[in-house]
Amino acid sequence: MAPDPLDALRLPIVPVEPRPEFADALLRRIGAARAGRAPEPAGPQAATVRYFVDDLDTAISFYCRQLGFQEEVRSPGAFAMLYRGSLRLLLSVPGAPGAGRALPDGTVPAPGGWNRIALQVADLAAAVAAVRDAGARFRDDIVTGVGVRQIVLLDPSGNPVELFEPTAGYHERSRPRMRGDRP
Amino acid sequence: MSTVSVRYIVSDVDEAIAFYCGHLGFAEQMHPDPAFAMLTRGDLRLVLVSPVPPGHPGGGSRPMPDGTKQRPEGWNRFMLEVSDLAGTVDALRRDGVRFRNDIVTGVGVKQILVDDPSGNPVELFEPIRQEARLADR
Numbered sequence: 001m002a003p004d005p006l007d008a009l010r011l012p013i014v015p016v017e018p019r020p021e022f023a024d025a026l027l028r029r030i031g032a033a034r035a036g037r038a039p040e041p042a043g044p045q046a047a048t049v050r051y052f053v054d055d056l057d058t059a060i061s062f063y064c065r066q067l068g069f070q071e072e073v074r075s076p077g078a079f080a081m082l083y084r085g086s087l088r089l090l091l092s093v094p095g096a097p098g099a100g101r102a103l104p105d106g107t108v109p110a111p112g113g114w115n116r117i118a119l120q121v122a123d124l125a126a127a128v129a130a131v132r133d134a135g136a137r138f139r140d141d142i143v144t145g146v147g148v149r150q151i152v153l154l155d156p157s158g159n160p161v162e163l164f165e166p167t168a169g170y171h172e173r174s175r176p177r178m179r180g181d182r183p
Numbered sequence: 184m185s186t187v188s189v190r191y192i193v194s195d196v197d198e199a200i201a202f203y204c205g206h207l208g209f210a211e212q213m214h215p216d217p218a219f220a221m222l223t224r225g226d227l228r229l230v231l232v233s234p235v236p237p238g239h240p241g242g243g244s245r246p247m248p249d250g251t252k253q254r255p256e257g258w259n260r261f262m263l264e265v266s267d268l269a270g271t272v273d274a275l276r277r278d279g280v281r282f283r284n285d286i287v288t289g290v291g292v293k294q295i296l297v298d299d300p301s302g303n304p305v306e307l308f309e310p311i312r313q314e315a316r317l318a319d320r
Contacts, residue, residue: 047187047227048262050306079290086226087187090262098289099306113257115303118188118230145242146219152247159259162190162243 050090050099052111053157056080059091062156066131067119087117111157124149124165186223189261190230190243192253193301196220199231202300206280207263216241227261255301268293268309 053059060080063069069082069089078096082089092099094109102108121127124142128151132138139152139160150164193199200220203209209222209229219241222229232244234252239245246252265271268286272295276282283296283304292308299305 047189047225048264049187049189049260050262051259075290085187098287099294101287103284109258111259113259114192114253114255115257115259116190118190120188140247143242143245146216146240148242150242162188164188 046086046088048088048090049117050092051155051157051159052094052100052109053091053155053159054093054111055156056091056093058156062136063089063091066134066136067161084119089117111155111159114160116152116160116162118150118162118164121163121165124151124163127163127165186228187226188228188230190232191299191301191303192244192255193231193233193299193303194255195300196231196233198300202280203229203231206275206278207297207305218244224263229261255299255303258304260296260304260306262294262306262308265307265309268295268307271307 051059056074056077056079060071060074060082063082063084064071067084069084071080071082073079073081078093078100079098080091082091090099092109094100094111095102100109128138128142131153137154139154142149142151144167147168148164148166150162153161153163155161191199196214196218200211200214200222203222204211207224209224212221212223212228214220218233218235218239220231222231230243232241234244234246234254235241237245244253272282272286275297281298283298286293286295288311291312292310294306294308297305297307
């Protein structure tokens with residue numbers, strides 16, 4: 001059965017504002033449905049990661065402007081859903097309903113820790129320079145490991161995000177472009 | 184379609200491989216070093232590393248320049264969609280898997296937090312609204 005273009009309008013799971021980013025996301029979904037493709041970039045294989053952030057708007061701006069994410073849903077002060085290729089990144093505010101709520105013992109989720117998403121870039125030095133110029137903080141310097149060079153970036157809430165560049169012998173499938181990539 | 188990479192710091196890589204492959208449907212891709220393994224599940228590539236000393240060849244789990252050691256902790260996590268959360272939770276509990284909370288009903292999903300053997304969270308969720316579902320989009 002052909003995809004129903006109106007599926008694109010059945011999207012918001014939470015109240016959203018009429019913002020340009022949302023309109024853009026909606027248009028992408030409509031365009032994908034018209035072209036007979038599954039709505040991009042979500043798919044049955046998409047991977048979902050949840051990060052906790054102190055300030056939602058600051059975090060959305062960081063991930064979209066510095067790291068190439070696209071905003072799809074925003075529930076002000078509580079929750080956002082971003083995409084980058086097959087990665088669906090959920091941003092939750094501690095204390096907000098749903099994932100942000102306290103555990104039965106009263107413990108409240110918080111940003112931080114060491115577990116992280118790792119984003120591949122073609123030119124790590126250039127990517128680091130670009131996000132550093134934009135004021136981003138790093139937890140360490142570029143480290144050379146086995147098959148990759150990498151660095152740990154901190155988002156505005158102090159969550160780690162790893163950037164890595166493959167070195168000799170590393171093989172990877174295609175990925176979205178991001179700032180600092182070579183043309 | 185592209186692979187999504189997530190790195191988890193674990194206290195014991197072998198124990199973590201057994202957990203993620205045995206209970207959560209991951210497949211081992213490589214385990215070339217006691218402190219490193221790469222698993223996959225769909226488009227998710229899970230890199231498991233245990234903390235290593237500064238001179239170790241593996242670059243992903245060395246201490247920071249200020250000496251701070253990486254360790255398992257925190258609330259950030261990857262999420263796995265299941266079709267029957269209650270059934271999945273029952274099965275995992277019978278297997279001895281630990282949970283950090285009970286099933287919580289949110290806006291678009293029901294969810295729960297599994298603790299891996301190192302205490303890292305993994306969120307299992309069951310969509311209760313179509314928009315939250317990945318599989319049928």
